[in-house]
Amino acid sequence: MNPLDWWLLLAILLFCIGAFGVLSRRNIIVVVMSLELMLNAVNIALVATANFRGGSPGAGTLFSLFIIVLAAAEVTVGLAIVLANYRNRRTVQTDTFDDLKG
Amino acid sequence: MPGGDFHPWLFVIVAAWVLVCALGVVAFKKIMYSAVSMVFCFLGVAFAYALLYAPLVAVVQLLVYVGAISIVIIFAIMLTEVQDGGYELFFNRQTLAAAIVALVGAAVLAIVALSADIGEVSEKALTPGLRPLAALLFDRYVFPFELVSLVLVAAMVGAIVLARRQEERR
Numbered sequence: 325m326n327p328l329d330w331w332l333l334l335a336i337l338l339f340c341i342g343a344f345g346v347l348s349r350r351n352i353i354v355v356v357m358s359l360e361l362m363l364n365a366v367n368i369a370l371v372a373t374a375n376f377r378g379g380s381p382g383a384g385t386l387f388s389l390f391i392i393v394l395a396a397a398e399v400t401v402g403l404a405i406v407l408a409n410y411r412n413r414r415t416v417q418t419d420t421f422d423d424l425k426g
Numbered sequence: 427m428p429g430g431d432f433h434p435w436l437f438v439i440v441a442a443w444v445l446v447c448a449l450g451v452v453a454f455k456k457i458m459y460s461a462v463s464m465v466f467c468f469l470g471v472a473f474a475y476a477l478l479y480a481p482l483v484a485v486v487q488l489l490v491y492v493g494a495i496s497i498v499i500i501f502a503i504m505l506t507e508v509q510d511g512g513y514e515l516f517f518n519r520q521t522l523a524a525a526i527v528a529l530v531g532a533a534v535l536a537i538v539a540l541s542a543d544i545g546e547v548s549e550k551a552l553t554p555g556l557r558p559l560a561a562l563l564f565d566r567y568v569f570p571f572e573l574v575s576l577v578l579v580a581a582m583v584g585a586i587v588l589a590r591r592q593e594e595r596r
């Protein structure tokens with residue numbers, strides 16, 4: 325196994341821990357935190373691949389920077405929605421958000 | 427291009443740190459413990475970038491994730507309720523299925539990543555200097571760069587509109 329494989333394994337494990345959190349937790353803020361873990365995992369994979377593959381590592385670095393910025397935008401809007409919802413329902417549990425259920 | 431060797435021991439320390447903190451985020455019952463664990467996980471990821479010879483990404487990670495996103499999430503926690511009780515209040519009914527999906531997904535991704543032919547891989551990490559990065563950012567990728575600022579403004583306005591208390595109608 326070369327170094328890139330080890331970094332990819334780390335990214336895969338982090339991604340799947342985050343996916344487990346998104347799928348299994350009830351509190352929506354923990355879901356948002358797990359989502360951030362998944363984005364971090366993708367970033368690790370991107371930077372590792374860019375820096376070990378040779379070629380032009382600059383593009384991989386820039387893409388990871390764009391992902392970080394978009395994650396920041398996502399988390400602000402997401403938590404604003406969570407707070408707006410909390411004002412109406414007084415809860416942050418995901419299984420109470422079932423208005424669209426037939 | 428500068429760069430450097432792969433340090434197995436440092437990698438093991440950083441990987442263990444990141445994964446243990448990530449498990450803490452998912453497993454802690456107290457949501458504030460989850461948040462602190464998440465901050466330490468982001469810190470570990472910043473070290474991972476430093477080990478990957480990507481200093482700019484490490485610094486941005488510290489600024490944006492450890493500095494900004496953590497604060498926003500902790501504010502959201504403080505503005506919402508805190509719950510007490512057993513684990514059945516914190517994990518939903520599909521937890522077992524979620525665990526299986528995560529484990530199978532990890533196995534499939536690992537098999538694919540380790541067996542895929544992605545061309546020549548060097549033993550040393552290369553790192554783009556700041557100067558080529560700046561040239562790339564402000565020349566080839568200048569349009570996405572400007573577009574990101576538009577996205578940030580839209581997100582900021584959207585967050586304010588959503589989180590603001592509706593004024594009473596008279």
